[in-house]
Amino acid sequence: MNLRGICPRKTVNMMNVRKVPLIIGLTILTLSFSMFTLYMTMFNHGPPSEIMEANRHILLKPQNEVQLAVGEEDEEDEEVSESVQSAKRWQKFVDDNKYVAIGDVFDSCDNKDRITLGKAILLPDKETGGLKVRTFINITLEQPLTEGEFLIDVKYNGKDLYDNHWEFCTIDENKEVRQVFCPYKPGFYAWATDKKIPNTSVSGKYYTRAWLNGDDGRMLTCGLTTFVL
Ligand SMILES: *[C@@H]1O[C@H](CO)[C@@H](O)[C@H](O)[C@H]1NC(C)=O
Numbered sequence: 175m176n177l178r179g180i181c182p183r184k185t186v187n188m189m190n191v192r193k194v195p196l197i198i199g200l201t202i203l204t205l206s207f208s209m210f211t212l213y214m215t216m217f218n219h220g221p222p223s224e225i226m227e228a229n230r231h232i233l234l235k236p237q238n239e240v241q242l243a244v245g246e247e248d249e250e251d252e253e254v255s256e257s258v259q260s261a262k263r264w265q266k267f268v269d270d271n272k273y274v275a276i277g278d279v280f281d282s283c284d285n286k287d288r289i290t291l292g293k294a295i296l297l298p299d300k301e302t303g304g305l306k307v308r309t310f311i312n313i314t315l316e317q318p319l320t321e322g323e324f325l326i327d328v329k330y331n332g333k334d335l336y337d338n339h340w341e342f343c344t345i346d347e348n349k350e351v352r353q354v355f356c357p358y359k360p361g362f363y364a365w366a367t368d369k370k371i372p373n374t375s376v377s378g379k380y381y382t383r384a385w386l387n388g389d390d391g392r393m394l395t396c397g398l399t400t401f402v403l
């Protein structure tokens with residue numbers, strides 16, 4: 175009786191043992207599939223050219239409450255504000271070069287009559303095979319810039335993702351390619367700086383606000399970008 179009782183149990187155990195590799199196999203398969211799905215939805219941005227196209231088709235809401243109607247003549251209206259004129263000048267720069275613009279640089283973040291000082295555009299990065307953001311800024315400094323502060327605020331799919339701030343003059347002192355060379359004397363500067371988009375950035379919609387405060391703490395420029403990866 176006892177023996178009979180044990181035997182079937184042993185058989186059951188044996189069956190379980192045989193099933194173990196199958197269960198492990200299935201688990202690994204499921205896990206890899208989940209990882210693959212995660213990878214595909216989160217990190218697979220597709221080729222840079224596709225991301226460029228996707229961003230070309232994002233309709234940026236007019237950041238300045240200005241009419242950027244094509245072919246509209248300014249000459250008749252002498253009252254056209256510097257705000258409107260600067261916005262048009264930079265839009266023309268983007269159109270003429272067929273750039274994919276993902277943002278604007280202003281002299282203020284929120285002022286309604288803010289003046290457009292530049293554009294942020296998306297470019298393929300030959301070094302990494304990914305993408306980079308090039309920011310053009312034409313700025314006239316009234317005061318010397320010998321320190322200053324650079325601040326950034328990033329939102330991802332509408333949620334706060336990251337914010338940080340750095341001393342402007344030493345921001346890239348450890349980088350291979352330096353782009354900031356303090357001190358800056360008062361005068362006109364045409365800046366073009368590059369920032370690589372990390373390869374591992376998660377797919378989704380990004381919104382960034384980056385601004386530079388001068389030595390006296392007053393805002394010099396504010397850049398606002400919107401893009402999808
Ligand atoms: C920015 O400055 C450069 C250099 O002076 C000039 O060639 C360019 O036309 C300016 N861009 C705009 C849109 O004003």
Ligand SMILES: *[C@@H]1O[C@H](CO)[C@@H](O)[C@H](O)[C@H]1NC(C)=O
Pocket residue numbers: 302303304373
């Ligand atoms: C970035 O991604 C591209 C495409 O997936 C790949 O070819 C390239 O090697 C990656 N670069 C780095 C630095 O990881």
